[in-house]
Amino acid sequence: MRRYFGRKLLIYGLTFFVAVTINWMIPRFMPGDPVSSMLSRANVAQPEAVEAMRAHYNALFGFDLPLWRQYLNFWGALLKGDLGISIWLFPTPVTDVIIRAVPYTLGLLLPSILLSWFAGNRFGAFAARRKWLDNSVLPVGYVLTATPYMWLAILLAWALGIVAGVFPVAGAYGFDLQPSWSWEFVGSLAQHWFLPFASLFLVAFGGWAIGMRNMIIYELEADYVNYLRALGAPMRLVRRYAFRNAILPQITGLALQLGVLVAGALVTEIVFSYPGLGHLILQAIQNQDFFLLQGTFLFIVIGVLIANFVIDVAYVLVDPRTRTGMGGQA
């Protein structure tokens, strides 16, 4: 057991290292120069002053050092929890910017991932044993899961937001409100949350339902099911066993899908101008904000790795066969 998790942690550590390194590299190899854009924003006419400012900013962000030095400094600062200063929102520290955006992204992601997984599996298992449901719902599921997140998001925004006018299509709360713990604000929050959530939920739901439906049909043909049926076990017990066995590949699927779901959430946030991490990434790229981009990516990498680790642990708990692979002790 310890060796298994030791190995897992090592793999996660390596992944983290590589991902963070790539995060550091990507903005630096993007075309463009953030300091120049800051200078043009400052609108200074004198060339000497511009030069002086350029030197000041370069020293401030550490761009005057050789690349390898910058890389080492980056790790040094990272280990102290310092992600640098945002260029876009200068001089706010990146950590503050991210912490302000994280609740919105988590508020979207966690419910949509968990609910779609839970509901999709339940519904798929349910559909697998009703022919009419199977025949009518399955094509809908295929269409849903094949839909790109942003396309469905745009469609929902258009249909329910513009045409029907039921939901607002942009922002996380009404533009006329200040964040507070009032009913009015929470209500507005929920109203703005619904459409992005629904678009994420629906796409993922279709995928899980189809996967579960196929797995259940496969499991109901398995030998242990035939044996139980030959001994007269009621369908109730058989279905419980089949569900338990069919859920295992779905757990693996959840681990594999996490990255895709996070990416989907980022794009959805952009569609709805939802002030989460996806919105930050877009702004960071448009403003050449190296540090904000690095910081946001870092946060996403950590999130996906933690979620995968949790799923690894869960898998060990639900499938005895993974335990025997850990050196004999069950």
Place this chain on the structure above:
Amino acid sequence: MALKVTDLRVYYRTLRGEVKALDGVTFSVADGEIMGLAGESGSGKSTLAKSLIRLDGRMRHVGGTVELDGRAMPLSDDTAMDEFRFRKVSLIPQYSMSALNPTRKIGKMIGELLESRGERPDRAELERRLELVGLSKDVLDRYPIELSGGMKQRVVMVISTLLNPSLLIADEVTSALDVSSQKAVATTLLGFRDHGLVTSMMVVTHDISLVYQIADTIMVMYAGRLAEKAPADALVNAPRHPYTQQLISALPEVGVRYEDRRLTGIPGNPPSLLNPPGGCRFRDRCPLASGQCAEQPPFAEVAPGHFVACWKAE
């Protein structure tokens, strides 16, 4: 009379028509009798075994009746059959190695199975029966993956006989085993009967020499019909049906060197069961065939307990 089968017909539905896998089968198994059921692939022996406990989706009960301990079994009514299953008729399947739910501990699975049938799990009795097949009670706290293939099969044998069924069907239970395990399984089956855990038994196999060691009677099937049923000794040493004769003579014998005399098989192939020819189905491969064989011979008793379906067997 434990089991009485009368003119049983079970067909398979296929896209090309009905396959008459079991086409008018009449026989009985006495209390305490171990009957071996032999035949080649496609002879209908597995169809017969399955029909008595659970028809699968493609099988259709076309005609005939089955009585167990004097009560008619509703073969085609899946729900009504549940009452018989496990308590009255039970099965040791061909796929014992994969018959256990991989994500439940064996003890827990047995408990849940018994409870779902409205039976009270009796831990002491269960442990006693495991001991009978040479397993320690520790297996109850293990997952199926932690057991060897042979252990899994023995667990399945214990589960299947837990409610002391009147009829136990063992479907090709020795087929995937090495000879020493085959011997052990055969002895265990015999023990089940001798300890009174099961009343009668039907041992389906293609291995006549193995079933000869434990069976009281052997029944041979050919192309969906019965060819011969007789006490084991009579069937192996003095078979009357030409098919049985050729089947027995195709078995290697101890002490005979096959250098000078090649072991011969039976020339030809069994007929298609999609549209089987009328009359005796062995006719095309039979050395004794004559004009009379165009008519189906009855499954007649030619000596006490010795039934043969052949015009030439008088």
